[in-house]
Amino acid sequence: MNEHIQLMIDWIEDHLKNEFSLDKLSNYMGYSPYYCSFKFHQVTGISIRRYVLLRRLYLSTKDLANDRKIIDIAFDYEYSSQEAYSRAFKAIFGINPREFQLHQMPVQSFVKLTINKEEECCRMNISRKKEVEQLQNEKNELFDKDVLNILNGQVMYEEFKDKKLMGDSDYVPFNEAMCVNATTKQVFNEEFIKTRALGHHVSLEDYIKKVIDPLDNLFNKEYKCIVLWFGEDMFCQMNLLTILAYLEQWGYDGKVFLNSFREDEFKVSQTELKLGNFFSVYNEVLVNHERPSNELLPVMYQAIDIYLDLLKENNAVVKYISKNKDLPTSELMNRLFDLFPTIGYGDSQYLELINRNR
Template identity: 40%
Template structure:
């Protein structure tokens, strides 16, 4: 995958202006870029250290009310949330960039994070080029070309999906549409995750089993443990 990432960055350097920001889906992806020397010296890289598919959020992204709701949903403190999420995103929130490249996976977890960043770009009035580089999480590969995305409409998608928990009637990438369907369903009684947990409640390593069985959701061990505990109540 590293070679494919290098090739993608070379293509983008040839076509887009120099002042480029790369937003990566989380700290682990940022570490992978650092470890494999995938970071260009003249470009900026930031992680989006969130799990937007978990819990509630406000319509005004990264506002004080948004932070308050995310802190409650993630069971953390405001100081920790600001340090881990907001400080890491400071270049996105404070600086101006000609182009923004979004490196996110094709699973539900990553796609809901992607919607949030696209909605924020529309909310903030961003007018530059936005590119989406899609990681195929289950095969550890990356799509060979970036998708150019128009941010207009993503704030309405974000509000419908993450705030109102409804399917939006707006055009979007097929992978995003499928992720939204999974997001709106995964905590319901009809969810394959919920059914599997109920059918295998006594399994000794149920969390590890869920991680292997449902990679398309992108959920982590803490999320699965919480779902299991909620069912047990």
């Protein structure tokens, strides 16, 4: 069956710039429209129409980045008008196409699905060194001693620190998973530490050792610039939101840069951030579980959509697990990693969901 789903995906990809027709897809596959829709959703966890929508809009960001006329892009992807395309674009990315074209902000990737990948791309592959060298050519001041790099997780931190990828600057890891468990209005205070430790089922001492102590430079040294290295998936973006909320809470007044990237490659999108609204967004989203009232970078806007959806009892991941609960745990986890890369969950988050929904 997976081979048939891959054939569907390949056909859809070949026809993204044509008017989508479920009947034509079903004729190509030799199955009824209902069967194609049902099986596609069962295997991929997403509907065919949603897949087409997200792929078209993601691909259109590349056309926008190349400064093509918005009306031409709209018609290329079978929208009836520029207005219809702009509405769909804003619903997914939180900004309109013209704003994106002007400011070239990072978005969350939605790449072609590949069922049953035989080889996983190596995370943080060798291209990272070349990418960092290019960043140094563009902004050499980010490699100075009075710059702090905050990296999402211990593994990335150790790579960057050991190889001094960012020159003489300092490095700290943020070893958290803010997309799960309760949090508090203030970041990194005593209540925060107690609440997060309780949610992770660890002692206060262990939490402080793993999460708080490694951030010592952030708490005790002053820097003219802070560079945030966070992936574009939801997991990383909720960690990023927490760090930005802390910087505002602390009253940091230096420069802040976000280096955003996809987890299966290392193509960095660098954006200078202006602090001002992240603390309120943190409280709206991670504390109160509400939609934010402020405009955000598209990549964070998309991540918040995913985060809030995962809070629902019968979300897409839970549905997928329920439909495939007879699979061995290892195979089910591999499928979840492949099919939901924009979530960014790790082994422990998926294992908890699998155990809870079997």
